[in-house]
Amino acid sequence: MHTAMKLKDRVAVITGSGAGIGRASAMEFAREGASVVLADIHYAGARETAHTIAQMGGSAHAVETDVSNPESVRNLVRETLRVYSKVHLLFNNAAIQVNKTVEDTTVEEWNREMAVNLGGVFLCSKFFLPHLRATKGAIVNMASVNGFFVEPMCAGYCATKGAIIALTKAMAIDHGKEGIRVNCICPGYIDAGLAEGYFQAQPDPAAARAAAGKLHALWRIGRPEEVGRVAVFLASDDASFVTGSAYVVDGGFGSGLPPQS
C-alpha cells in the first residue's frame, strides 16, 4: 500500500546535518519529500549528506554555517531563500559537548558551548521566524534527556539542554497564535558523535559504552535514524496539535535504572 510522503513540498533547514543525528534526520526528511538545507560548520560533511540525498533522488543544498555567528546565520537564511524561495521547517540540531566539570571547564570552552548549543537555537530561530510565519512553519529543537537527568562530567552541556527545553516552551507560547509550532526532542544515548566523545572522555571508553546501553530499558543505545523519525513526526502535520512539548526518545532511560544483568 502506498503511504503519502509526510513532508512533501516542504523546505527544511537542519543544522549540524554534516554528521550523526542531523545527517540521519536529513535523510529521513528527504525520504518524506522535503527539500533539505544542510547547515554545518563542517562543510565537507554537509556536502556529503547533500550528495547522499541527491543519490536517493532528493533535493538538498549544503551551506557552511556557524550557528553561533549572527552573520553566518543571516547568510544561511539568504541562501535558503535564494535556492528554495521559502522555508517551512527548522531543526536546530547542532551542538558541541565539553566533557568536564564546571571547575575544569575553561571560560572559553564555557562561552563556546553556550554560544553554539543555546545561542545557535536563538540565532537560527530569530532569523528564520519571519519566514516561518509566512508558511505557518514549525521548529524542532534538539535538547536531551540531560535536560532532565544530568550525568557526571558534562555540566555546561546539561545546562544548555535544560535551557533549550525552557526556550522551546517560551517560543511555543510566543508564536502559537501565529500558527507556528515549536517542540524539542530529548534523546537518550544515540550512536553518534557526541555520545562517542563522552565515552572517549571516560577512563575506559569501551566499558563506558557497554554500561550506557544498560541505562536504557531497551538495554541498548539508540540509532540516529530513530531520532530522525521523531523529528519527521514533530515537523509534519501528524503533529498539528503538538507544541511546547519535550518529546522523549530515550529507550526508557528516564523510566528508572533497569536490572543490570
Ligand SMILES: NC(=O)c1ccc[n+]([C@@H]2O[C@H](COP(=O)([O-])OP(=O)(O)OC[C@H]3O[C@@H](n4cnc5c(N)ncnc54)[C@H](O)[C@@H]3O)[C@@H](O)[C@H]2O)c1
Ligand atoms: N549522540 C547522543 O547520544 C545525543 C543524545 C542526546 C542529544 N543529542 C543531541 O543531538 C544533536 C546531534 O548530536 P550528535 O551526537 O549527532 O553529534 P555529532 O557531533 O555527530 O554531529 C553534530 C554536528 O554539528 C556540527 N556543528 C558543531 N558545531 C557547529 C556550529 N557552531 N555550527 C554548525 N554546525 C555545528 C558538527 O560539525 C557536526 O556535524 C546535538 O544537539 C546533541 O546534543 C545527542
